[in-house]
Amino acid sequence: MMQHNPIPNTPKVEVRRLSKMFAEPGSVKHTVALSDVSLTIGPQEIVCLLGPSGCGKSTVLRVVAGFEQASDGSVLVDGQVVTGPGPDRGVVFQEQALFPWLSIYQNIIYGPKIRNQPRETYEALADQFIGIVGLRGFEQHFPHELSGGMKQRVAIARVLMNSPEVLLMDEPFGALDAQTRSTMQEWLLAFWQTSPRAALFITHDVDEAIFLGDRVYVMTARPGSIKLERTVNLPRPRTLDMLTSHYFMDIKREILNSIRAETNAAGALPLVF
Protein backbone atom coordinates (compact mmCIF):
# COMPACT_ATOMS: atom_id res chain seq x y z
CA MET A 1 0.00 0.00 0.00
CA MET A 2 1.27 3.48 -0.80
CA GLN A 3 1.94 5.92 1.99
CA HIS A 4 0.90 9.45 1.19
CA ASN A 5 3.45 11.69 2.88
CA PRO A 6 5.81 12.61 0.07
CA ILE A 7 9.14 14.06 1.00
CA PRO A 8 9.36 17.54 -0.56
CA ASN A 9 11.52 17.87 -3.66
CA THR A 10 11.41 14.19 -4.52
CA PRO A 11 9.80 13.44 -7.85
CA LYS A 12 6.45 11.68 -7.81
CA VAL A 13 7.72 8.75 -9.84
CA GLU A 14 11.34 7.74 -9.91
CA VAL A 15 12.72 5.00 -12.12
CA ARG A 16 16.28 4.23 -11.07
CA ARG A 17 18.51 2.19 -13.35
CA LEU A 18 15.70 -0.14 -14.25
CA SER A 19 16.61 -3.35 -16.03
CA LYS A 20 14.14 -5.95 -17.15
CA MET A 21 14.78 -9.40 -18.52
CA PHE A 22 12.18 -11.81 -19.81
CA ALA A 23 12.97 -15.47 -19.51
CA GLU A 24 11.64 -17.76 -22.17
CA PRO A 25 9.65 -20.48 -20.43
CA GLY A 26 11.39 -23.79 -20.40
CA SER A 27 14.77 -22.44 -21.43
CA VAL A 28 17.72 -20.60 -19.97
CA LYS A 29 17.59 -17.91 -22.63
CA HIS A 30 16.73 -14.38 -21.63
CA THR A 31 15.63 -11.38 -23.61
CA VAL A 32 16.92 -8.15 -22.19
CA ALA A 33 14.07 -5.72 -22.70
CA LEU A 34 15.34 -2.83 -20.63
CA SER A 35 18.84 -1.93 -19.65
CA ASP A 36 19.57 0.77 -17.11
CA VAL A 37 16.56 3.04 -17.66
CA SER A 38 16.32 6.08 -15.45
CA LEU A 39 13.63 8.72 -15.53
CA THR A 40 11.60 10.89 -13.19
CA ILE A 41 8.12 12.36 -13.22
CA GLY A 42 7.24 15.39 -11.14
CA PRO A 43 3.96 15.61 -9.21
CA GLN A 44 2.33 17.82 -11.83
CA GLU A 45 4.22 16.91 -14.91
CA ILE A 46 3.34 15.09 -18.11
CA VAL A 47 6.30 13.02 -19.21
CA CYS A 48 6.22 11.45 -22.66
CA LEU A 49 8.22 8.38 -23.58
CA LEU A 50 9.16 7.92 -27.22
CA GLY A 51 11.16 5.33 -29.05
CA PRO A 52 11.31 2.90 -31.95
CA SER A 53 8.99 -0.12 -31.95
CA GLY A 54 9.94 -2.84 -29.56
CA CYS A 55 12.25 -0.66 -27.51
CA GLY A 56 10.49 -1.47 -24.30
CA LYS A 57 8.44 1.69 -23.68
CA SER A 58 5.41 -0.32 -22.62
CA THR A 59 7.58 -2.43 -20.34
CA VAL A 60 8.68 0.67 -18.46
CA LEU A 61 5.05 1.62 -17.95
CA ARG A 62 4.12 -1.88 -16.88
CA VAL A 63 6.83 -1.94 -14.24
CA VAL A 64 5.70 1.44 -12.87
CA ALA A 65 2.13 0.13 -12.93
CA GLY A 66 3.17 -2.93 -10.98
CA PHE A 67 2.24 -5.53 -13.60
CA GLU A 68 5.89 -6.57 -13.94
CA GLN A 69 8.73 -6.73 -11.48
CA ALA A 70 12.06 -5.07 -12.09
CA SER A 71 14.91 -7.47 -12.71
CA ASP A 72 17.36 -4.87 -11.48
CA GLY A 73 17.10 -1.30 -10.32
CA SER A 74 14.05 0.17 -8.62
CA VAL A 75 10.85 2.01 -9.28
CA LEU A 76 9.65 4.39 -6.60
CA VAL A 77 6.39 6.26 -6.26
CA ASP A 78 6.42 8.87 -3.50
CA GLY A 79 9.65 7.33 -2.36
CA GLN A 80 8.09 3.90 -1.86
CA VAL A 81 9.01 0.87 -3.91
CA VAL A 82 6.25 -0.31 -6.23
CA THR A 83 5.09 -3.80 -5.29
CA GLY A 84 1.98 -4.31 -7.38
CA PRO A 85 -0.85 -2.62 -9.26
CA GLY A 86 -3.18 -0.25 -7.47
CA PRO A 87 -5.72 2.54 -8.02
CA ASP A 88 -3.14 5.20 -7.12
CA ARG A 89 -1.50 4.52 -10.46
CA GLY A 90 -4.30 4.50 -12.99
CA VAL A 91 -3.54 2.73 -16.25
CA VAL A 92 -5.16 3.47 -19.59
CA PHE A 93 -4.41 0.71 -22.08
CA GLN A 94 -4.27 1.08 -25.82
CA GLU A 95 -7.11 -1.42 -26.20
CA GLN A 96 -9.13 0.18 -23.43
CA ALA A 97 -9.70 -3.10 -21.53
CA LEU A 98 -13.22 -2.11 -20.59
CA PHE A 99 -15.25 -4.90 -19.02
CA PRO A 100 -17.57 -5.96 -21.86
CA TRP A 101 -20.25 -7.41 -19.57
CA LEU A 102 -20.71 -4.15 -17.70
CA SER A 103 -22.46 -1.06 -18.94
CA ILE A 104 -20.55 2.20 -19.40
CA TYR A 105 -21.81 3.44 -16.05
CA GLN A 106 -20.91 0.19 -14.30
CA ASN A 107 -17.44 0.28 -15.85
CA ILE A 108 -16.87 3.80 -14.61
CA ILE A 109 -17.95 3.07 -11.05
CA TYR A 110 -16.10 -0.25 -10.93
CA GLY A 111 -13.14 1.06 -8.90
CA PRO A 112 -15.02 2.61 -5.97
CA LYS A 113 -17.57 -0.18 -6.05
CA ILE A 114 -15.06 -3.01 -5.85
CA ARG A 115 -13.43 -1.29 -2.90
CA ASN A 116 -16.80 -1.20 -1.15
CA GLN A 117 -17.15 2.54 -1.01
CA PRO A 118 -20.69 3.64 -0.13
CA ARG A 119 -22.76 4.57 -3.14
CA GLU A 120 -23.35 8.17 -2.11
CA THR A 121 -19.66 8.91 -2.26
CA TYR A 122 -19.19 8.05 -5.91
CA GLU A 123 -22.57 8.42 -7.61
CA ALA A 124 -22.32 12.16 -8.02
CA LEU A 125 -18.71 11.95 -9.13
CA ALA A 126 -19.54 9.33 -11.75
CA ASP A 127 -22.28 11.53 -13.09
CA GLN A 128 -19.84 14.41 -13.27
CA PHE A 129 -17.28 12.37 -15.17
CA ILE A 130 -19.86 11.13 -17.64
CA GLY A 131 -20.44 14.77 -18.44
CA ILE A 132 -16.72 15.51 -18.64
CA VAL A 133 -16.09 12.70 -21.10
CA GLY A 134 -19.12 13.74 -23.11
CA LEU A 135 -21.01 10.48 -22.88
CA ARG A 136 -24.31 11.57 -21.40
CA GLY A 137 -27.06 9.31 -22.64
CA PHE A 138 -24.73 6.37 -23.08
CA GLU A 139 -24.60 5.25 -19.45
CA GLN A 140 -26.58 2.06 -20.04
CA HIS A 141 -24.84 1.13 -23.28
CA PHE A 142 -22.34 -1.67 -23.47
CA PRO A 143 -18.74 -1.21 -24.64
CA HIS A 144 -19.23 -3.01 -27.92
CA GLU A 145 -21.79 -0.40 -28.92
CA LEU A 146 -19.27 2.43 -28.67
CA SER A 147 -16.63 3.74 -31.03
CA GLY A 148 -12.92 3.55 -30.20
CA GLY A 149 -12.72 7.17 -29.09
CA MET A 150 -15.76 6.82 -26.86
CA LYS A 151 -14.40 3.66 -25.29
CA GLN A 152 -11.10 5.36 -24.55
CA ARG A 153 -12.95 8.19 -22.81
CA VAL A 154 -14.77 5.65 -20.68
CA ALA A 155 -11.44 4.02 -19.83
CA ILE A 156 -10.03 7.36 -18.75
CA ALA A 157 -13.10 8.18 -16.68
CA ARG A 158 -12.93 4.75 -15.07
CA VAL A 159 -9.37 5.48 -13.98
CA LEU A 160 -9.98 9.07 -12.87
CA MET A 161 -12.82 7.99 -10.59
CA ASN A 162 -10.18 6.64 -8.24
CA SER A 163 -8.33 9.96 -7.99
CA PRO A 164 -5.03 8.46 -9.05
CA GLU A 165 -1.95 10.49 -8.28
CA VAL A 166 -0.18 9.03 -11.26
CA LEU A 167 -1.70 8.52 -14.71
CA LEU A 168 -0.07 5.84 -16.85
CA MET A 169 -1.17 5.90 -20.46
CA ASP A 170 0.15 3.36 -22.91
CA GLU A 171 -0.37 4.70 -26.42
CA PRO A 172 -4.01 5.44 -25.53
CA PHE A 173 -4.78 7.17 -28.80
CA GLY A 174 -2.75 4.85 -31.00
CA ALA A 175 -5.72 2.94 -32.31
CA LEU A 176 -7.73 6.03 -33.16
CA ASP A 177 -7.94 7.83 -36.47
CA ALA A 178 -6.03 11.09 -36.86
CA GLN A 179 -9.02 13.39 -36.31
CA THR A 180 -10.23 11.62 -33.21
CA ARG A 181 -6.68 11.46 -31.92
CA SER A 182 -6.28 15.21 -32.28
CA THR A 183 -9.58 15.89 -30.51
CA MET A 184 -8.69 13.51 -27.71
CA GLN A 185 -5.31 15.17 -27.18
CA GLU A 186 -6.92 18.57 -26.80
CA TRP A 187 -9.58 17.15 -24.51
CA LEU A 188 -7.00 15.38 -22.36
CA LEU A 189 -4.91 18.51 -21.98
CA ALA A 190 -7.99 20.59 -21.16
CA PHE A 191 -9.01 18.15 -18.50
CA TRP A 192 -5.50 17.73 -17.12
CA GLN A 193 -5.33 21.49 -16.81
CA THR A 194 -8.20 21.42 -14.31
CA SER A 195 -6.49 18.87 -12.07
CA PRO A 196 -2.83 18.46 -12.99
CA ARG A 197 -1.12 15.29 -11.81
CA ALA A 198 1.91 13.18 -12.67
CA ALA A 199 1.46 11.39 -15.98
CA LEU A 200 3.53 9.00 -18.04
CA PHE A 201 2.43 8.99 -21.65
CA ILE A 202 3.82 6.37 -24.01
CA THR A 203 3.60 7.13 -27.69
CA HIS A 204 5.40 6.66 -30.96
CA ASP A 205 3.95 9.88 -32.34
CA VAL A 206 6.55 12.64 -31.98
CA ASP A 207 4.04 15.44 -32.48
CA GLU A 208 1.84 14.04 -29.79
CA ALA A 209 4.75 13.67 -27.38
CA ILE A 210 5.90 17.25 -27.77
CA PHE A 211 2.39 18.68 -27.81
CA LEU A 212 1.34 16.95 -24.61
CA GLY A 213 4.55 16.69 -22.64
CA ASP A 214 6.45 18.87 -20.22
CA ARG A 215 9.42 16.64 -20.82
CA VAL A 216 10.13 14.06 -23.46
CA TYR A 217 12.41 11.04 -23.14
CA VAL A 218 13.63 9.15 -26.18
CA MET A 219 14.62 5.53 -25.76
CA THR A 220 17.15 3.46 -27.65
CA ALA A 221 16.25 0.32 -29.51
CA ARG A 222 16.20 -2.93 -27.59
CA PRO A 223 17.66 -3.40 -25.05
CA GLY A 224 16.03 -0.08 -24.19
CA SER A 225 17.67 2.67 -22.24
CA ILE A 226 17.26 6.44 -22.23
CA LYS A 227 18.99 8.13 -25.12
CA LEU A 228 17.72 11.67 -24.91
CA GLU A 229 15.83 13.90 -22.52
CA ARG A 230 14.30 17.14 -23.66
CA THR A 231 12.28 19.72 -21.77
CA VAL A 232 9.43 21.29 -23.73
CA ASN A 233 9.36 24.95 -22.83
CA LEU A 234 5.99 25.72 -24.29
CA PRO A 235 3.52 27.51 -22.04
CA ARG A 236 0.33 25.92 -20.82
CA PRO A 237 -2.41 25.78 -21.87
CA ARG A 238 -1.05 24.40 -25.12
CA THR A 239 -2.72 25.54 -28.33
CA LEU A 240 -2.81 23.99 -31.76
CA ASP A 241 -0.82 26.71 -33.46
CA MET A 242 2.11 25.77 -31.25
CA LEU A 243 2.33 22.65 -33.39
CA THR A 244 3.76 24.66 -36.24
CA SER A 245 5.95 27.09 -34.30
CA HIS A 246 9.69 27.22 -34.93
CA TYR A 247 10.44 26.05 -31.44
CA PHE A 248 8.21 23.03 -31.85
CA MET A 249 9.86 22.19 -35.15
CA ASP A 250 13.33 22.43 -33.64
CA ILE A 251 12.54 19.96 -30.91
CA LYS A 252 10.77 17.71 -33.38
CA ARG A 253 13.75 17.70 -35.72
CA GLU A 254 16.11 16.81 -32.94
CA ILE A 255 13.92 14.00 -31.69
CA LEU A 256 13.15 12.63 -35.14
CA ASN A 257 16.83 12.44 -35.97
CA SER A 258 17.51 10.71 -32.72
CA ILE A 259 14.81 8.11 -33.28
CA ARG A 260 15.79 7.62 -36.90
CA ALA A 261 19.37 6.92 -35.87
CA GLU A 262 18.09 4.28 -33.45
CA THR A 263 15.83 2.66 -36.01
CA ASN A 264 18.66 2.52 -38.55
CA ALA A 265 21.05 1.08 -36.03
CA ALA A 266 18.54 -1.64 -35.31
CA GLY A 267 18.61 -2.71 -38.96
CA ALA A 268 15.67 -1.09 -40.65
CA LEU A 269 14.36 -1.48 -44.20
CA PRO A 270 16.73 -0.45 -46.99
CA LEU A 271 16.02 2.89 -48.62
CA VAL A 272 18.41 2.56 -51.54
CA PHE A 273 17.94 -0.40 -53.82
Add this chain to the structure above:
Amino acid sequence: MQVDHGVKEAALATPGQPAFLDSILLRVGLVLRALALPTVFILVWQLAAVSGYLPPRMMPSPVKVAETAFDFVLGNSNSPGAYAFSGSFAKHAWVSTLRVAQGFSLAVLAGVTLGLVLGISRTIERFVDPILQVIRPIPITAWLPLSIMWFGLGHRATLFLIFLGAFFPILINTVTGVKIVDRRLIEAAEMLGTRRGQLFYRILLPAALPSILAGLRIGLGFAWVCLVVGEMTGVGTGLGSAIADARELFRVDLIIVCMLLIGLIGYTSDRLVVYSLRRALRWSPTLFR
Protein backbone atom coordinates in the same frame (compact mmCIF):
# COMPACT_ATOMS: atom_id res chain seq x y z
CA MET B 1 -30.47 9.82 -30.93
CA GLN B 2 -31.62 11.34 -34.21
CA VAL B 3 -29.38 8.98 -36.15
CA ASP B 4 -30.86 5.89 -34.50
CA HIS B 5 -34.34 6.98 -35.39
CA GLY B 6 -33.41 7.48 -39.01
CA VAL B 7 -31.89 4.03 -39.23
CA LYS B 8 -35.01 2.46 -37.73
CA GLU B 9 -37.22 4.23 -40.25
CA ALA B 10 -35.11 2.99 -43.13
CA ALA B 11 -35.38 -0.60 -41.89
CA LEU B 12 -39.18 -0.56 -41.87
CA ALA B 13 -40.65 -2.14 -44.96
CA THR B 14 -43.40 0.40 -45.02
CA PRO B 15 -42.36 3.61 -43.28
CA GLY B 16 -45.09 5.05 -41.18
CA GLN B 17 -46.42 1.65 -40.13
CA PRO B 18 -46.21 1.04 -36.36
CA ALA B 19 -43.08 -0.87 -35.36
CA PHE B 20 -44.83 -3.75 -33.64
CA LEU B 21 -46.93 -4.67 -36.63
CA ASP B 22 -43.79 -4.77 -38.65
CA SER B 23 -42.12 -7.09 -36.17
CA ILE B 24 -45.09 -9.48 -36.37
CA LEU B 25 -44.86 -9.50 -40.15
CA LEU B 26 -41.14 -10.13 -39.82
CA ARG B 27 -41.75 -13.11 -37.54
CA VAL B 28 -44.39 -14.54 -39.86
CA GLY B 29 -42.00 -14.11 -42.77
CA LEU B 30 -39.29 -15.99 -40.92
CA VAL B 31 -41.58 -18.87 -40.05
CA LEU B 32 -42.82 -19.12 -43.64
CA ARG B 33 -39.29 -19.22 -44.94
CA ALA B 34 -38.37 -21.91 -42.42
CA LEU B 35 -41.35 -24.01 -43.52
CA ALA B 36 -40.79 -23.62 -47.25
CA LEU B 37 -38.27 -26.40 -47.86
CA PRO B 38 -39.83 -28.92 -45.44
CA THR B 39 -43.17 -28.41 -47.17
CA VAL B 40 -41.63 -29.11 -50.55
CA PHE B 41 -39.88 -32.15 -49.15
CA ILE B 42 -43.08 -33.54 -47.60
CA LEU B 43 -45.00 -33.04 -50.86
CA VAL B 44 -42.33 -34.89 -52.83
CA TRP B 45 -42.31 -37.62 -50.21
CA GLN B 46 -46.10 -38.01 -50.32
CA LEU B 47 -46.01 -38.13 -54.10
CA ALA B 48 -43.37 -40.84 -54.02
CA ALA B 49 -45.37 -42.85 -51.49
CA VAL B 50 -48.64 -42.55 -53.34
CA SER B 51 -47.18 -43.39 -56.73
CA GLY B 52 -45.68 -46.58 -55.38
CA TYR B 53 -42.01 -45.63 -55.53
CA LEU B 54 -41.59 -46.10 -51.80
CA PRO B 55 -42.24 -49.56 -50.37
CA PRO B 56 -44.66 -48.87 -47.50
CA ARG B 57 -42.75 -51.19 -45.20
CA MET B 58 -39.49 -49.30 -45.68
CA MET B 59 -40.81 -45.79 -45.66
CA PRO B 60 -44.41 -44.91 -44.87
CA SER B 61 -46.09 -41.91 -46.42
CA PRO B 62 -46.20 -38.61 -44.54
CA VAL B 63 -49.92 -39.07 -44.09
CA LYS B 64 -49.36 -42.37 -42.30
CA VAL B 65 -46.64 -40.79 -40.19
CA ALA B 66 -49.00 -37.98 -39.28
CA GLU B 67 -51.73 -40.48 -38.36
CA THR B 68 -49.35 -42.40 -36.14
CA ALA B 69 -48.15 -39.17 -34.61
CA PHE B 70 -51.66 -38.14 -33.67
CA ASP B 71 -52.36 -41.53 -32.24
CA PHE B 72 -49.11 -41.60 -30.33
CA VAL B 73 -49.70 -38.21 -28.80
CA LEU B 74 -53.45 -38.10 -28.39
CA GLY B 75 -54.38 -41.71 -28.11
CA ASN B 76 -57.17 -42.97 -30.32
CA SER B 77 -57.93 -46.67 -30.29
CA ASN B 78 -59.84 -46.46 -33.54
CA SER B 79 -56.64 -46.49 -35.56
CA PRO B 80 -55.87 -49.80 -37.24
CA GLY B 81 -53.56 -51.88 -35.12
CA ALA B 82 -54.16 -50.09 -31.85
CA TYR B 83 -51.28 -51.01 -29.71
CA ALA B 84 -49.50 -50.31 -26.49
CA PHE B 85 -48.03 -47.07 -27.85
CA SER B 86 -51.37 -45.37 -28.36
CA GLY B 87 -51.49 -42.14 -26.43
CA SER B 88 -48.27 -42.98 -24.64
CA PHE B 89 -46.34 -39.96 -25.91
CA ALA B 90 -46.79 -38.02 -22.72
CA LYS B 91 -45.41 -40.79 -20.58
CA HIS B 92 -42.43 -41.51 -22.81
CA ALA B 93 -41.63 -37.86 -23.43
CA TRP B 94 -41.77 -37.03 -19.76
CA VAL B 95 -39.47 -39.88 -18.77
CA SER B 96 -36.95 -39.04 -21.48
CA THR B 97 -36.96 -35.34 -20.72
CA LEU B 98 -36.49 -36.08 -17.05
CA ARG B 99 -33.50 -38.28 -17.77
CA VAL B 100 -31.88 -35.67 -19.98
CA ALA B 101 -32.58 -33.00 -17.38
CA GLN B 102 -30.99 -35.03 -14.62
CA GLY B 103 -27.99 -36.23 -16.60
CA PHE B 104 -27.41 -32.79 -18.08
CA SER B 105 -27.64 -31.04 -14.71
CA LEU B 106 -25.05 -33.38 -13.26
CA ALA B 107 -22.83 -32.79 -16.28
CA VAL B 108 -23.19 -29.01 -15.91
CA LEU B 109 -22.29 -29.15 -12.23
CA ALA B 110 -19.27 -31.39 -12.75
CA GLY B 111 -18.19 -29.90 -16.06
CA VAL B 112 -18.35 -26.22 -15.18
CA THR B 113 -16.76 -26.72 -11.75
CA LEU B 114 -13.90 -28.84 -13.03
CA GLY B 115 -13.57 -26.62 -16.09
CA LEU B 116 -13.13 -23.53 -13.95
CA VAL B 117 -10.56 -25.25 -11.77
CA LEU B 118 -8.56 -26.54 -14.73
CA GLY B 119 -8.77 -23.21 -16.51
CA ILE B 120 -7.35 -21.34 -13.55
CA SER B 121 -4.75 -23.73 -12.20
CA ARG B 122 -2.17 -24.80 -14.70
CA THR B 123 -0.65 -27.15 -12.13
CA ILE B 124 -3.84 -29.09 -11.58
CA GLU B 125 -4.47 -29.10 -15.30
CA ARG B 126 -1.12 -30.77 -15.94
CA PHE B 127 -2.12 -33.58 -13.62
CA VAL B 128 -5.72 -34.05 -14.69
CA ASP B 129 -5.92 -33.11 -18.35
CA PRO B 130 -4.03 -36.07 -19.92
CA ILE B 131 -6.42 -38.61 -18.39
CA LEU B 132 -9.41 -36.64 -19.59
CA GLN B 133 -8.05 -36.32 -23.11
CA VAL B 134 -7.66 -40.08 -23.35
CA ILE B 135 -11.14 -40.83 -22.01
CA ARG B 136 -12.87 -38.19 -24.09
CA PRO B 137 -12.62 -39.84 -27.53
CA ILE B 138 -14.18 -43.07 -26.29
CA PRO B 139 -17.60 -43.15 -27.97
CA ILE B 140 -20.68 -43.48 -25.79
CA THR B 141 -21.64 -46.75 -27.46
CA ALA B 142 -18.40 -48.23 -26.16
CA TRP B 143 -19.43 -47.24 -22.66
CA LEU B 144 -22.74 -49.07 -22.96
CA PRO B 145 -21.69 -52.54 -21.78
CA LEU B 146 -19.63 -51.16 -18.89
CA SER B 147 -22.45 -48.90 -17.87
CA ILE B 148 -24.86 -51.81 -17.75
CA MET B 149 -22.44 -53.89 -15.74
CA TRP B 150 -21.87 -51.11 -13.23
CA PHE B 151 -25.39 -49.76 -12.92
CA GLY B 152 -27.49 -52.65 -14.09
CA LEU B 153 -30.11 -52.50 -16.82
CA GLY B 154 -32.19 -49.42 -16.35
CA HIS B 155 -32.46 -45.81 -15.36
CA ARG B 156 -29.06 -45.32 -13.73
CA ALA B 157 -27.12 -46.73 -16.65
CA THR B 158 -28.94 -44.35 -18.97
CA LEU B 159 -28.22 -41.39 -16.70
CA PHE B 160 -24.55 -42.26 -16.65
CA LEU B 161 -24.34 -42.28 -20.42
CA ILE B 162 -26.20 -38.99 -20.73
CA PHE B 163 -23.89 -37.49 -18.13
CA LEU B 164 -20.80 -38.68 -20.01
CA GLY B 165 -22.05 -37.34 -23.30
CA ALA B 166 -22.74 -33.87 -21.97
CA PHE B 167 -19.78 -33.63 -19.62
CA PHE B 168 -16.88 -33.31 -22.04
CA PRO B 169 -18.15 -30.51 -24.30
CA ILE B 170 -19.11 -28.53 -21.21
CA LEU B 171 -15.73 -29.14 -19.61
CA ILE B 172 -13.67 -28.24 -22.63
CA ASN B 173 -15.61 -25.10 -23.46
CA THR B 174 -15.39 -23.95 -19.86
CA VAL B 175 -11.63 -24.47 -19.72
CA THR B 176 -11.20 -22.63 -23.01
CA GLY B 177 -13.51 -19.87 -21.83
CA VAL B 178 -11.36 -19.22 -18.77
CA LYS B 179 -8.08 -19.48 -20.62
CA ILE B 180 -8.94 -17.00 -23.33
CA VAL B 181 -9.90 -14.26 -20.91
CA ASP B 182 -7.88 -11.25 -22.02
CA ARG B 183 -4.93 -10.74 -19.68
CA ARG B 184 -5.52 -7.02 -19.87
CA LEU B 185 -8.96 -7.34 -18.29
CA ILE B 186 -7.40 -9.01 -15.29
CA GLU B 187 -4.67 -6.36 -15.14
CA ALA B 188 -7.26 -3.58 -15.40
CA ALA B 189 -9.23 -5.19 -12.59
CA GLU B 190 -6.14 -5.45 -10.38
CA MET B 191 -5.22 -1.88 -11.17
CA LEU B 192 -8.68 -0.74 -10.06
CA GLY B 193 -8.28 -2.45 -6.72
CA THR B 194 -9.79 -5.90 -7.20
CA ARG B 195 -8.51 -8.38 -4.65
CA ARG B 196 -7.42 -11.86 -5.68
CA GLY B 197 -10.51 -13.52 -4.25
CA GLN B 198 -12.79 -11.17 -6.14
CA LEU B 199 -11.07 -11.72 -9.49
CA PHE B 200 -12.73 -15.07 -9.99
CA TYR B 201 -16.42 -14.22 -9.85
CA ARG B 202 -16.08 -10.58 -10.85
CA ILE B 203 -13.90 -11.00 -13.92
CA LEU B 204 -13.17 -14.60 -14.90
CA LEU B 205 -16.69 -15.94 -14.65
CA PRO B 206 -18.49 -13.22 -16.61
CA ALA B 207 -15.73 -13.17 -19.21
CA ALA B 208 -15.90 -16.93 -19.67
CA LEU B 209 -19.69 -17.08 -19.79
CA PRO B 210 -20.15 -16.95 -23.58
CA SER B 211 -17.86 -19.96 -24.00
CA ILE B 212 -19.58 -21.75 -21.16
CA LEU B 213 -22.93 -21.19 -22.83
CA ALA B 214 -21.60 -22.61 -26.07
CA GLY B 215 -20.42 -25.64 -24.12
CA LEU B 216 -23.83 -26.03 -22.48
CA ARG B 217 -25.62 -26.02 -25.80
CA ILE B 218 -23.27 -28.54 -27.37
CA GLY B 219 -23.42 -30.69 -24.24
CA LEU B 220 -27.20 -30.63 -24.29
CA GLY B 221 -27.21 -31.77 -27.89
CA PHE B 222 -24.96 -34.68 -26.99
CA ALA B 223 -27.18 -35.45 -24.01
CA TRP B 224 -30.12 -36.07 -26.33
CA VAL B 225 -27.97 -38.27 -28.54
CA CYS B 226 -26.84 -40.32 -25.57
CA LEU B 227 -30.40 -40.56 -24.35
CA VAL B 228 -31.36 -42.72 -27.28
CA VAL B 229 -28.27 -44.90 -26.85
CA GLY B 230 -28.87 -45.04 -23.13
CA GLU B 231 -32.51 -45.99 -23.41
CA MET B 232 -31.52 -49.00 -25.41
CA THR B 233 -30.20 -50.48 -22.20
CA GLY B 234 -33.65 -51.95 -21.74
CA VAL B 235 -35.33 -49.30 -19.60
CA GLY B 236 -38.78 -49.91 -20.96
CA THR B 237 -39.95 -46.33 -21.12
CA GLY B 238 -38.78 -43.29 -22.96
CA LEU B 239 -38.74 -42.11 -26.55
CA GLY B 240 -35.45 -43.90 -27.21
CA SER B 241 -36.76 -47.19 -25.92
CA ALA B 242 -39.92 -46.63 -27.96
CA ILE B 243 -37.71 -46.42 -31.04
CA ALA B 244 -36.02 -49.69 -30.05
CA ASP B 245 -39.38 -51.41 -29.54
CA ALA B 246 -40.80 -49.96 -32.73
CA ARG B 247 -37.82 -51.31 -34.61
CA GLU B 248 -38.55 -54.82 -33.42
CA LEU B 249 -42.15 -54.44 -34.52
CA PHE B 250 -41.15 -53.02 -37.92
CA ARG B 251 -43.12 -49.88 -37.14
CA VAL B 252 -41.07 -47.48 -39.28
CA ASP B 253 -43.81 -44.87 -38.95
CA LEU B 254 -43.43 -44.90 -35.20
CA ILE B 255 -39.67 -44.68 -35.44
CA ILE B 256 -39.97 -41.56 -37.55
CA VAL B 257 -42.53 -40.05 -35.23
CA CYS B 258 -40.32 -40.60 -32.20
CA MET B 259 -37.29 -39.18 -34.00
CA LEU B 260 -39.19 -36.04 -34.94
CA LEU B 261 -40.55 -35.64 -31.45
CA ILE B 262 -37.08 -36.01 -29.95
CA GLY B 263 -35.89 -33.36 -32.38
CA LEU B 264 -38.67 -30.98 -31.35
CA ILE B 265 -38.18 -31.47 -27.64
CA GLY B 266 -34.42 -31.17 -28.07
CA TYR B 267 -34.87 -27.89 -29.95
CA THR B 268 -37.14 -26.57 -27.21
CA SER B 269 -34.64 -27.49 -24.52
CA ASP B 270 -31.89 -25.69 -26.40
CA ARG B 271 -34.03 -22.56 -26.62
CA LEU B 272 -34.66 -22.84 -22.89
CA VAL B 273 -30.94 -22.92 -22.12
CA VAL B 274 -30.25 -19.95 -24.36
CA TYR B 275 -33.15 -18.02 -22.91
CA SER B 276 -32.22 -18.69 -19.31
CA LEU B 277 -28.76 -17.14 -19.84
CA ARG B 278 -29.95 -14.33 -22.05
CA ARG B 279 -29.97 -11.74 -19.32
CA ALA B 280 -26.45 -12.61 -18.20
CA LEU B 281 -25.22 -12.38 -21.77
CA ARG B 282 -27.14 -9.43 -23.14
CA TRP B 283 -23.86 -7.49 -23.37
CA SER B 284 -22.37 -9.84 -25.93
CA PRO B 285 -22.27 -8.58 -29.50
CA THR B 286 -22.50 -12.14 -30.76
CA LEU B 287 -25.41 -13.18 -28.59
CA PHE B 288 -26.51 -16.62 -29.56
CA ARG B 289 -29.83 -16.58 -31.33
